[in-house]
Amino acid sequence: MDNLMKTEWFKLRNDRSLWVLTGIIFAYAVLQTMMDRLDGGELTPLNDYYQYYALSFNEQIVSYIPCILAGFFITSEYSRGTMKSLASSGNNRIRIYFAKLVMFAAGAIIISLTMPVFMTVISAIVGFPGSLDWPYYLQTIGLTILYAAAFASIMALFSIMFTDSGKTVGFLLLFFMLADTMLGMISSKLTFLKPVHDNSVFQLSKKIIEINQVGGTEMIKMIVIPIGTFLVFGIVGSLIFKHKEIK
Amino acid sequence: MSDYILKTNHLSKKYHGKMALDKVDMAIAKGSIYGFIGQNGAGKSTFIRLITGLASPTAGSFELFGENSEQELIQARKRIGTIIEGPALYPHMTAAENLEAHRLLKGIPGKECIDQSLKLVGLQDTGRKKAKNFSLGMKQRLGLAIALLGDPEFLILDEPINGLDPMGVIEIRELLKKLNQEQEITMLISSHILSELHLLATHYGIIHEGKLLEQLSAKELNEKCQQYLHIKVDQPDKAATVLESELGTSEFEVVADGSIKLFAYTEMPGKVSKTLTDEGLILEQFMPMGEELEEYFTHRIGGVQHG
Helix, strand or coil, X not given: CCXXXXXXXXXXXXXXXHXXXXXXXXXXXXXXXXXXXXXXXXXXXHHHHHHHHHHHHHHHHHHHHHHHHHHHHHHHHHHHCHHHHHHCCCCCHXXXXXXHHHHHHXXXXXXXXXXXXXXXXXXXXXXXXXXXXXXXXXXHHHHHXXXXXXXXXXXXXXXXXXXXXXXXXXXXXXXXXHHHHXXXXXXXXXXXXXXXXXXXXXXXXXXXXXXXXXXXXXXXXXHHHHHHHHHHHHHHHHHHHHHCCCC | CCCEEEEEEEEEEEECCEXXXXXXXXXXXXXXXXXXXXXXXXXXXXXXXXXXXXXXXCEEEEEECCECCHHHHHHHXXXXXXXXXXXXXCCCCEHHHHHHXXXXXXXXXXXXXXXXXXXXXXXXXXXXXXXXXXXHHHHHHHHHHHHHCCCCCEEEEEXXXXXXXXXXXXXXXXXXXXXXXXXXXXXXXXXXXXXXXXXXXXXXXXXXXXXXXXXXXHXXXXXXXXXXEEEEECCHHHHHXXXXXXXXXXXXXXXXCCCEEECCCXXXXXXXXXXXXXXXXXXXXXXXXXXXXXXXXXXXXXXXXXX
16 A cells, blocks of 8 residues: 555545544444344345345435545645645546545445444344345445545535535535436436436435346446446546645 | 755736736755745745745746756655645644644654654643644744755745744744754745844845845845944934034934934044034944844835835
């Protein structure tokens, strides 16, 4: 691992916002699972519990919660002045950006996996009936990682443009709330944009939950598009950062 | 190998149609401590931001360690340590953790340098205290420790003694002098505390409204700083007449508080005092003075202005 990656990893490990967010999600996962176990009704089978509770709720977490981390992990480097020492450290700005992006994506992945992993583990421990459909479980975990990274790449691009953490968090939350709806509205008027909307990470991420019903070509699309999104937004973000004046 | 660590050629930067930096030709010799003087908004920070790669020049160029292409400059910046517009710290980390983050960034092997740096700036006892709870002076010291990591050959320090207590100022001044003399670290220091800069700098650059007005060595500055006799007598008007009639000079200035600045006869203070007392004047204050850096700077930029 090169110097920049080591530095960003060190900073990510010491980032309090990451562990606070992860802790809150973990606490929610524990409480929700325990409450569902103790409510006295008929217990949902383990695999269904994972699919219809953990995974469906996690859809929101993947696209919203890392917005908060983006503000603290990326944009706050400007307000603290540490972006100046990073940019003047004798490293290429594109490499600086990608090191930051990769580690931010790692943080977003940690946040995005907390709910599906811990809800499953706890529900298994406390005796939800049945067994886990491991191929389905691993496929959804893999796709969650890919889509968390793709969303992280979009978030990083905007985070590098703002210099105020609050603005970044506010903007990103609004953006992720409205982007899919807006893109849908625009593509309904401008039909040539419909394929863009239909194949966007915003739309495809909703299909993770039903990946067991998706065929071969669709599956490839589900994998290739988030990787492409990560790369395209990563490249655009790095070029913006390369030419940005750091104040 | 060039004798200059940094050489700029018509370096210019325009912001919103206004020249923040206008054709600056600066040369910083290896081993020197370059005091960079200017009011707020004069262009000091803009200059530093261009050199450190935080912004790009609108026109002109510069050489750092003799390198001037984009890729070479990026590599050359590995050889510099910086404090730009205040220390860059991670507030939720301790002093040692802040240094660790920068050690990793600079790729310095081994963690021994962290303790050494903390000791060098007197922060070895800060333990688990987070940087956000440090005083301004402690933050400055930590910023300096970070800048010194990796044994840089060139230090760029923007207001390095800002917020330090008097003892801290002396300690940091002595440390910078020591680093300059023993390790031949070249320094570019911008500071508003000109009296302090005067005790440290070997060369000066005066910048005003984006233009580098003058570059001079400490020796040249001392020669240029005008010497005078400060005289305070019971009757200033009579003293002025005596100076003109008895000593035949009009090279003096009566200041608002009634004291006189006599720019002639600076080598013969005895003759002046005798002439004045012989004429019945009572000398309340009488001493040779020299224009300080602050006065020279004020004079050079054309009087007191508010930045």
